[in-house]
Amino acid sequence: MFEALTDKLQGIFSKLGSRGTVTEADLDEALRQVRLALLEADVNFRVVRDFIAHVREAALGQQVLSSLTPAQQIMAIVHDELIHLLGDGQSRLTLASQPPTVILLVGLKGSGKTTTAAKLALQLRRSGQKPLLVAADPQRVAATEQLTTLGRSLDVPVYAQDGKIDPVKVVRESFAEARRLGSTVVIVDTSGYNKFSEEAEEDLEGLRKAASPHEVILVADAMTGQEAVHAAEEFHKSVNLTGLILTKLDGDARGGAALSIRAVTGIPIKFVGTGEKSDALEPFHPDRSPLASSAWAIL
Ligand SMILES: Nc1nc2c(ncn2[C@@H]2O[C@H](COP(=O)(O)OP(=O)(O)OP(=O)(O)O)[C@@H](O)[C@H]2O)c(=O)[nH]1
Ligand SMILES: [Mg+2]
Incomplete structure (x- = not known):
């Protein structure tokens, strides 16, 4: 599951990571590629749209572009957002207090x-x-x-x-x-x-x-x-x-x-x-x- 998408994201991030500085245009280019990778992996277009918007907003809001490690911080934001998409934490079955x-x-x-x-x-x-x-x-x-x-x-x-x-x-x-x-x-x-x-x-x-x-x-x-x-x-x-x-x-x-x-x-x-x-x-x-x-x- 997710192998192709995982590979693609890694490719995008390593390209970004090889740069010392990241401009807003670089960020948008990387996000464009993430967007394509998600769509290719059959993620619903509404989900993709919201995902990209959240990542962009967080990246600009946290001023990661002017930080020392912009690429890493963008990756961290993408990582958190992916986990958030998949659900925050494990969800167990609810067992009744009175069985069954x-x-x-x-x-x-x-x-x-x-x-x-x-x-x-x-x-x-x-x-x-x-x-x-x-x-x-x-x-x-x-x-x-x-x-x-x-x-x-x-x-x-x-x-x-x-x-x-x-x-x-x-x-x-x-x-x-x-x-x-x-x-x-x-x-x-x-x-x-x-x-x-x-x-x-x-x-x-x-x-x-x-x-x-x-x-x-x-x-x-x-x-x-x-x-x-x-x-x-x-x-x-x-x-x-x-x-x-x-x-x-x-x-x-x-x-x-x-x-x-x-x-x-x-x-x-x-x-x-x-x-x-x-x-x-x-x-x-x-x-x-x-x-x-x-x-x-x-x-
Ligand atoms: N490979 C794989 N096959 C699965 C999995 N879960 C179910 N199947 C197969 O999918 C087919 C349909 O499974 P069923 O459990 O009969 O599906 P169902 O929802 O009860 O089907 P209906 O009662 O007709 O609606 C069967 O051949 C299962 O062996 C899975 O996680 N992996
Ligand atoms: Mg059945």
Whole structure:
């Protein structure tokens, strides 16, 4: 993730760093190149515009051009702004003071919700929780079976109903099962939508009422670029997301969509998916990502 962008930024900074003095024109030229690099990495144009404006303003405001180390200080500003884009600090799952914690996973079709539900269950169990997976997707053929199989392979219980299911009923009735099993976290897998629509809004509102979730997490496929950014905004407007999980960061996603989703929604990235296997889920640390360290690499 972010490799190409990281390389480009390093190139821009090392050129700037080779100069003793930096004029305002040099700054603008470097920012023009940063802008292009971000756009090429598929960062949303509004996010790029704000990013460049902030960096320029900070650089001129802090009078870095007249300092002894202008290039370094510009890099430091870019570095801070990149971390700010990715989110300030790690964001953990909110656990309910009265278990069970209820987590609703929502998103577009094929974004990785079902896989992520299993990954989360595994991760939570490793941290001492007792997860219950709930199969509340009536759309996808064999969705229930997919989750049940994943649960079985991880030895995590799955609450599912047979036949044509009503997801709201499934969610309501899953709570009795959670009590019976002493589950501390209930993870609800929901239907994927081709695009955000009124139908999606209605379905999710029903599920939200039935589940009273502590976390509503958008599972977004980082490979789908600006489409994922747009969908994230729509989902957030309608269902009040509390967190993001970006999947498929092991693929050749340019990373820009990931950056943009977080920036346009203001919602923290809680985890990233880095593979198909159930243990390929990592907590997200904005300051440890390679992108954030790109500015430091040549200081
Ligand atoms: N490489 C990679 N593949 C992933 C990741 N997460 C999910 N996948 C794959 O993406 C495909 C879709 O995953 P699902 O979990 O079924 O997606 P979904 O959102 O539940 O799909 P629907 O229920 O149809 O909306 C599967 O082939 C997964 O193995 C990831 O982080 N990396
Ligand atoms: Mg699914």
